[in-house]
Structures are given as structure tokens and as C-alpha cells.
Amino acid sequence: MSSNFQSIPIIDLSLANSPATRSGLLQQLHQALIEVGFLYVSNHEVPQNVVSDLKEVLPRLFNLDLEHKEKVALYNSPPFLGLQPNRLRNNRRTEALGIPPDLLFSLLSDQHRLKLVHYPPSDPSTDSIGQGVGPHKDSSGWWTFLLQASPPNVQGLQALNKNGDWIDIPVIQDTFVVNIGQAFEVVTHGVCKATTHRVLSEPLERFSVPFFQGVRGNLTKSEALDMLKGYLSAELSSAETDIGANIDSAFLRGKYDTWGESQLRTKIRSHRNVGQRFYGDVFEKYTEDDS
Template identity: 25%
Template structure:
């Protein structure tokens, strides 16, 4: 590994370790080279997703077989030929670039610390997943599911905590374009995610509808992110972590040099470059729980070293907020993980509080080291 990766590395008795957050808990992995190295991936596989729209169950099962292999061995894959309207993606990127170019005082009207769900604007350096850095060099905007918003066209829920608005939107005349753009993107990504969820079920040898009962009103988020060029080797766009959802779909802006990196079993960072007409899909903590650790919630980070502005549009899909998830039949003990059952809403909120309050002195420190 290069000398520029010191922000997540330490050396102990001539051994080098990479540090990260896994499930909200601080962890580390020893860098393995030479004879100590394990068989592991050195690139992220590309999977043609056109079969996701096929009427043939055999076609969908063949797709699921490829997806399952990627989930077991890597935890990441490119979803190529995803079928989501490219014009929607282009329009969304144009809107988020325009929003992040607005004056700070306009963006801070909807600062994420004003809401319990931390939805809204996140300023530079407010996240700090890697304590050895000055903070995550990014700004972002988070929105998500809201059954009270007619433009989202979501089924109404009888759950009392879903009966009130869940997002906050800027009201300044120069920023009104953001809401329709992100809502349109959210709707398109939710539709694709539901199809992908059925493929994940098939990959686990389950009926396509297996996860339907716990995803009637799924927790979903769009997090628009702006990563400026990093000025020094000690900076990081976002520190090494796993995602706290079922799975994540990432749409990256075109950059010459890859900024997203994933950690393999030898603690070597593997770059994930921009690929046209593709999403980067990664398995997250809840699917790791469902498979008893057989599917990997893979550690990843962003380092924007290429000298270009980078924008990213991750979409996070989770089970219902009041759902509980545990290991499905046939996976108990196979992955070496504990057979735990997790309350989705509680876990999700705890991870939000850790990730969104790390810049506040003294807050979140106890949560970082705690388990479930």
C-alpha cells in the first residue's frame, strides 16, 4: 500500500493494520502480503442486469446466481445496463451540483442537526468516521421516504411515526429545484431496488417475494454528496465504514481517477472506477445479518485524489422501520457470525447518531465502541 494511506493505517510490531467502522464498531484488519496473503478479490465484478426485467424465471435465477456469487466473495458489484432512465440520472446530478454551489447560508437553512432523522444538509468536515483525520471532506444532503408527501406516491402507513413529514427542504427561491429532482430520483431508484430485492431473495434460494412482508414501507434514503479535491494526504472524503441498510446503490459522477475504494480480505484497497450505465451495488449490514455473515457487508471509503470535483448519489434501501431481521433458514452458523436478531429502526437510528454527530466534541464517542 502507498504511503498516502496513513490515515487508516497503524503499525504494531512491524505489522500494518487498516482501521474502520464495521456495524458502527471500531475494527481493524492486518495487511497481508506475500505468503500470508489470502485468496481474495482484486476487482469488483460487472453483472449485466437486463435479465432483471425478463419474464422468464430461469433468466432471473441465472442473474441471481451471479449476484449471489458477488455477494459472497466481494460484497460489491457493478449493476450494468440497469435500465433506469439516464435522463433522470443526468438531471439529478445537474440539480445537486447546482444546490452545492449555492451560498452556505441557503444550504444551512436545512442543516441536518435540526431533525431527529438527520435529514437535510451536512456541511464539510461534520462527519468523522476516521478519528485520525480532521473530518470527512464532503458536503451532503439527505432525504428519504415520506408517505405524507403526495409526490412520492407511497402507500399510507398506519404506523404513527410515519404519519408526519420526514424530510426538510430549502425554502429559498434559488433552491426550490432540489425537491422535485431528488424526489424523482428517489422514485426511480426505489422501483429498481424492489426488483433487485427479489433477485437477492432468489440468490438465497428463497421465493422472490420472501422479503415483501418486511419491506411494505421500507426505510429509504438518497444522500447526494459532493467531494471536492483533497488537498493533502491526511484527508479522506469519507472514512472506512460499512453501510447500515439492506443494500446501497451508488451512482457516481464521471471522474478520471477512481475515488471509491473497497477493502479486500488482505486489507488492500481496491479502486471502484466510474463505469457508464451502471450502479455500484454493495451489501450492507442487514443482509449480512440475514445470511449469518455469508454475504459481506464490505468496508469501503472515498479518497478523491484526482483533482476533480466528484459527486455521488447513493440510494440506501432498508426493511421497514418496525421490522426485525435475523438469519434465514439454511444460513445459521455458515458465515461464522452470530445468529442475532436486529430491530431495524433502533439499529438504523443508532448508526445515524454515531455517523452524524462525530464532529461534535464529546458526543458519539461512547457509541463508537459499543456493540448491539
């Protein structure tokens, strides 16, 4: 688990533009990667009109009638992409760990995912459950870039620190929230943690737009574990225990050797109606396999 942080650091990417401030930026980023697993990025150079237009269209999208929503429903999608009913690529990170950018990018695929998420308002006096997201790590990607597309008074996102405290990740205008996915935790042998987080149900409706970087499907366990060993020797040797062995990963602990097959199994088990409809040849194999 990540360290006993009490807040999420804000990383100003414009500091990379000057040799005088670049090393300080990399030091801040290194600390965020190793000790927190979550961070904000500011001065990210994503055009403001792109962000504003997206925020404006989200309520209209989720207010469409059911007939329109059915046309893009997830259960009609073999790649598990689509509407599900309620229930940046940046070189500076690699440098922060002393790893050549091209080496890390060789692990990525060109199949990334962007989701548009709506959390309806919840009245605690009448709705004891509400819609949120329980504690989890981002299991299907490399890094996650999140636009919290609601006003600053709308809360909900929290990250878990080592002490077991839930730390709020409030909306900060003109930033993205960035967090580590399980694939990055795997290849760094747990040095960089995929921090557990959740979303609480709130009285105000909430919109968010997460972008999940994809990992190439033919990545094998041995390749994932061997590729970065030489670059992380200092962090690994200073660890008190074999932290890599304790990574919570269906990829490492499952019996399938490639990232792609491990992810397909996870998707089919999570969305069984889609799996049964489009992947009948392997549906029983994955749903009855509890390894």
C-alpha cells in the first residue's frame, strides 16, 4: 500500500520547460509515484475549450431518452465499450523513475478507453445505498487520467492511505487527476503502487471522465517482471519485504500468461451478459475458473 499521505500532490508540468526547474519537477513526481500513487497535473496544455465543451455536453448526453441510449449500450458491444446503466501520455513520468520513455511506451497498446460517467444524486434519508464505486484499484490499464467534470463543491472521490484513512481528492479546476493502474504496479514490482480508491454517493450529481491507458495484449508475465528490474534496483533493494510478491493482480496470480487473456477473462466475468453473447466459445472456461 502507498504511504501515509494526507493530501494529493499537485504537479505543475510547466516546470519541465526550464532546466532550472526541471529537476525539481522530476523529484516531486518521483515522490508522488512512490509514496502516493495519485497526483494532480496542472498546466497540462489540454485546450480549455475542449474541457469546457466536454463538461457542457455531459448532462445532455446522460439526459437522452432510453431509445437513444440503447443504441450505444455496452451489452451490444463485443469490446465491452458502450453505455452501462447506473449501478495523456507524458514522458516526464518515465524520467522520474530513471527509465527511458521508449521502454515504457513499448508496453502500451493503441487501444485505450475513455469513459463518460454520471453519478446521480443520492438522498441519504431515502437511499441507503446510492450509486458510487466501492474500494478498488484500476485493474485494466497502465495509468488513469481523470477529469472531474463537476463544480468544486461536488465531492466523492477518495484514496486510501497506509494508515487506513480515506483522503479526499477534491475537484481542482484546470487539473487532471492521475493515478497508477495495476499494470504499472506489476512492471515496477510494486515500487509504484496502484492505490486503492473509491467514489462515495453524494447528494449532488457528479460527472467524471476517466481515460485508461491500455497495455498490449501479448505482454507476458516474464516480460512484465523482467523488463524494468535493472532500473529499479535501488528502490527494490531498500524495500523491507518482497513487495512485488504481494501485488494484488489477476494477471500475476492467474494461470493465463498474457495480459490480453487475463483482461478478457476479467471483462467476461464482470459483464457476463456481454461475454455469453459474444464469447460463447470461452464463456464457461472463464466464468467457471476461479484461479
